[in-house]
Amino acid sequence: MTDRVVRLLSGLMAICAAAVLLLIMAEMARAAWPALTRVPVSEWLLSAHWSPSGGDFGLASMLAASLLTSAGALLIAGPAGVVLGAWMHLAAPGWLRGGLRTLQGLMAGIPSVVYGLWGLITLVPLVNTVAPPGAVMLTAILVLALMILPLSVLVTDAALSQIPDQALQSARALALSRWGSFRSVLWPRARAAIVSGIVLQFGRALGETMAVLMVAGNVIRWPDSLTAPVRTITANIALEMGYASGLHLEVLYLSGLLLLVAVALMMGLIQRGAGNL
Amino acid sequence: MRGFLTAASFAALLLLAGCSGGNETKLVITGSSTIAPVMADIASDFESANPGIQVNVQSGGSSRGIADVERGTADIGMASRDLREEESHLNQHTFARDGITMIVHADNPLDSLDTETVRRLYLGEIDSWAAMTDYDEPVSVVHKSEGRATLAVFLAFMELDNDSVRPDLVVGENQQAIQSVAGNPGAIGYVSIGAAEHEAGRGVSIKPVALDGVSPDPEAVASGEFPLTRNLNLVTDGEVGEAAQQFLDYVGSQASDERIRDHFFIPVNDAAS
Numbered sequence: 001m002t003d004r005v006v007r008l009l010s011g012l013m014a015i016c017a018a019a020v021l022l023l024i025m026a027e028m029a030r031a032a033w034p035a036l037t038r039v040p041v042s043e044w045l046l047s048a049h050w051s052p053s054g055g056d057f058g059l060a061s062m063l064a065a066s067l068l069t070s071a072g073a074l075l076i077a078g079p080a081g082v083v084l085g086a087w088m089h090l091a092a093p094g095w096l097r098g099g100l101r102t103l104q105g106l107m108a109g110i111p112s113v114v115y116g117l118w119g120l121i122t123l124v125p126l127v128n129t130v131a132p133p134g135a136v137m138l139t140a141i142l143v144l145a146l147m148i149l150p151l152s153v154l155v156t157d158a159a160l161s162q163i164p165d166q167a168l169q170s171a172r173a174l175a176l177s178r179w180g181s182f183r184s185v186l187w188p189r190a191r192a193a194i195v196s197g198i199v200l201q202f203g204r205a206l207g208e209t210m211a212v213l214m215v216a217g218n219v220i221r222w223p224d225s226l227t228a229p230v231r232t233i234t235a236n237i238a239l240e241m242g243y244a245s246g247l248h249l250e251v252l253y254l255s256g257l258l259l260l261v262a263v264a265l266m267m268g269l270i271q272r273g274a275g276n277l
Numbered sequence: 278m279r280g281f282l283t284a285a286s287f288a289a290l291l292l293l294a295g296c297s298g299g300n301e302t303k304l305v306i307t308g309s310s311t312i313a314p315v316m317a318d319i320a321s322d323f324e325s326a327n328p329g330i331q332v333n334v335q336s337g338g339s340s341r342g343i344a345d346v347e348r349g350t351a352d353i354g355m356a357s358r359d360l361r362e363e364e365s366h367l368n369q370h371t372f373a374r375d376g377i378t379m380i381v382h383a384d385n386p387l388d389s390l391d392t393e394t395v396r397r398l399y400l401g402e403i404d405s406w407a408a409m410t411d412y413d414e415p416v417s418v419v420h421k422s423e424g425r426a427t428l429a430v431f432l433a434f435m436e437l438d439n440d441s442v443r444p445d446l447v448v449g450e451n452q453q454a455i456q457s458v459a460g461n462p463g464a465i466g467y468v469s470i471g472a473a474e475h476e477a478g479r480g481v482s483i484k485p486v487a488l489d490g491v492s493p494d495p496e497a498v499a500s501g502e503f504p505l506t507r508n509l510n511l512v513t514d515g516e517v518g519e520a521a522q523q524f525l526d527y528v529g530s531q532a533s534d535e536r537i538r539d540h541f542f543i544p545v546n547d548a549a550s
Contacts, residue, residue, distance in 0.1 A: 229444075229445060
């Protein structure tokens with residue numbers, strides 16, 4: 001009896017969650033539709049000229065900035081997270097491992113605006129000494145990397161913990177070094193979980209708004225240099241959504257839809273890729 | 278299970294009753310980040326004088342304030358520029374005057390700028406402060422994002438076209454502009470005189486500089502001597518409710534003038550018109 005109630009309830013919840021997601025996508029598509037019909041694809045997808053008051057709606061440079069900052073953050077936080085996670089699992093003394101795990105969990109829970117504030121007050125002046133004006137793409141990448149690092153560590157740690165102790169013990173019995181046993185025993189078995197877990201963070205980086213808004217400089221231009229300011233799609237929405245109306249508002253919805261599609265594509269690729277790893 | 282459900286629904290009911298229990302009128306005011314701090318102070322005075330009314334002040338930019346009033350999501354909008362022609366169906370209630378001042382980092386030895394130099398800085402024609410003083414820092418131009426009133430007033434005064442401005446940093450709120458200039462020795466930005474004086478007084482490392490030889494102080498704004506000034510307005514759409522009217526009257530009256538001066542703005546009751 002209780003079983004059936006629980007099953008029914010959880011089924012209902014699952015349907016609700018999926019329905020809400022679908023509704024959001026449908027509403028986004030509906031709100032963006034007029035922009036799709038009135039602004040040619042060649043303009044919003046390929047042009048970099050964004051001047052809503054002048055009627056120019058090119059999203060290309062902002063989309064590129066979004067993708068590049070997120071990819072950059074992943075490139076830093078991914079490998080660093082795997083190394084740190086593996087070290088925690090294999091080599092760290094027990095007390096340190098517990099402490100680190102708690103710390104990473106805590107770091108993962110810090111609100112993004114706090115990372116942004118730290119970036120603005122500490123990192124921007126620091127970067128400014130080597131690459132003025134300081135609020136540049138590099139700063140955004142570093143802040144994003146710091147935000148996804150703890151999750152990369154936790155994902156790696158969790159994936160390695162899934163592997164039965166037996167495997168590691170056998171490797172030790174064969175006199176493999178720590179690095180050797182990680183490379184030839186643990187990594188092949190945990191790789192799929194680790195890689196897909198880390199790439200999932202790409203979605204988080206892509207969607208991050210406040211922290212990036214505070215440190216990226218927000219100038220609309222092609223992201224052709226690490227030391228020049230950029231504006232991401234999310235920062236643009238945050239800056240302009242408050243007052244936008246008419247076609248401008250619809251294009252902002254369209255840019256949100258674009259991000260949603262990018263994340264969905266990413267997820268699809270990961271799910272396919274993870275199977276083949 | 279059943280006992281728990283009953284208890285839970287009872288608690289929920291109690292909570293609901295608690296919410297609708299008070300007979301408070303709520304006023305929502307949104308808009309200009311320049312006006313929001315002073316309006317929040319005025320609102321709390323107003324609330325203590327009128328216990329039945331609760332005033333909620335949110336910042337988000339003048340255009341948002343105007344859009345919110347048009348959509349009906351706010352009772353009163355705050356706009357730190359005058360209404361444009363296409364917005365003229367709304368009502369504008371000017372309550373104070375403000376100037377916009379150029380600010381540089383506190384370490385910058387510069388004390389004065391003229392309009393032409395500011396134009397050239399914003400057009401990206403001057404790369405280093407060394408061109409003007411012995412301060413060898415690269416220039417970082419801090420600019421506001423589209424839709425901001427301070428931007429519109431600045432561009433109009435400087436006769437600049439937004440597309441030709443070459444910013445190094447684009448920010449939204451006044452506070453962000455001040456933070457960014459304070460954190461960068463080579464930065465230049467423009468903010469409300471009120472906000473600049475307030476923050477510089479608190480020890481934030483920014484320095485308001487004179488424009489065309491007139492130093493940016495409230496007296497120069499009041500006398501009309503300071504060149505770059507604007508009206509601070511409340512905006513309403515058509516007939517307003519009783520509480521909103523009460524609030525508008527309060528802001529327009531001398532009762533709020535002290536608060537307005539606290540924020541280094543000039544109450545209209547003081548300004549030479």
